[in-house]
Amino acid sequence: MLIAGNWKLFKTPSQAAGFCRELRQPLDDVSEIEIAVCPPYVSLTSAIEVLAGSKVAVYSQNVHWAENGAFTGEVSAAMLRELGVDGAIVGHSERRQYFGETDETTALRAKAALEAGLKVIACVGELEAERDSGETETVLERQMIPIIKEIGAHERLVIAYEPIWAIGTGKTATPAQAQETHAFIRGLLDVPILYGGSVKPDNAAELMGQPDVDGALVGGASLAAESFIGICEAARQTVA
Ligand code: 13P
Numbered sequence: 001m002l003i004a005g006n007w008k009l010f011k012t013p014s015q016a017a018g019f020c021r022e023l024r025q026p027l028d029d030v031s032e033i034e035i036a037v038c039p040p041y042v043s044l045t046s047a048i049e050v051l052a053g054s055k056v057a058v059y060s061q062n063v064h065w066a067e068n069g070a071f072t073g074e075v076s077a078a079m080l081r082e083l084g085v086d087g088a089i090v091g092h093s094e095r096r097q098y099f100g101e102t103d104e105t106t107a108l109r110a111k112a113a114l115e116a117g118l119k120v121i122a123c124v125g126e127l128e129a130e131r132d133s134g135e136t137e138t139v140l141e142r143q144m145i146p147i148i149k150e151i152g153a154h155e156r157l158v159i160a161y162e163p164i165w166a167i168g169t170g171k172t173a174t175p176a177q178a179q180e181t182h183a184f185i186r187g188l189l190d191v192p193i194l195y196g197g198s199v200k201p202d203n204a205a206e207l208m209g210q211p212d213v214d215g216a217l218v219g220g221a222s223l224a225a226e227s228f229i230g231i232c233e234a235a236r237q238t239v240a
Pocket of ligand 1: 006092162166167168169170196197198199217218219220221
């Protein structure tokens with residue numbers, strides 16, 4: 001069970017340090033689950049420094065596939081490793097929607113990150129219109145194919161199922177919808193699968209209690225210590 005907080009474009013280095021100080025002690029005795037925070041690049045170092053020796057890992061929100069080269073604005077897996085980063089999110093729907101990320105570039109990023117020794121959370125998910133028209137499985141399969149071809153099951157690879165209609169909307173997939181979709185994804189690739197999309201302390205236990213839900217990728221509720229710790233506690237109850 002992994003609970004990862006995707007901070008998106010929030011928290012400067014000093015804000016990250018203060019927030020990680022708040023998280024450290026309450027999460028220090030949580031050994032049943034894995035916990036990670038995913039700050040913006042510039043705040044990685046302050047999170048790593050404050051969380052050193054704690055139970056909370058630090059992931060980046062993206063990573064490039066090249067080791068180095070003429071790729072202005074990008075960051076490589078080796079650079080992240082040197083900072084002390086444990087893993088990376090790839091293929092988040094916001095990267096796909098606003099920055100031209102594709103199924104193929106997502107798989108390239110995931111592969112390079114794994115080869116460099118990072119853990120990877122690769123995101124997939126359908127639009128509301130795609131779910132409404134019965135295309136969810138087709139879309140997920142299309143998104144998963146390059147990952148399956150380029151990588152396959154890898155011990156450091158995790159998939160995050162994030163229905164786009166549930167991200168930041170307060171509209172969560174029902175536990176039954178999450179379970180059904182996770183079971184479909186697991187049929188394509190047998191790795192841990194996180195659910196993401198309006199996960200809150202009060203819906204986390206039911207979602208995390210589904211047999212094919214192996215954790216959560218949390219956006220908004222990961223920005224406040226109380227709600228992030230609440231979600232970690234709820235997840236912990238489901239594995240206890
Ligand atoms: P919210 O939890 O804010 O819906 O965001 C989900 C998400 O995109 C996590 O990556």
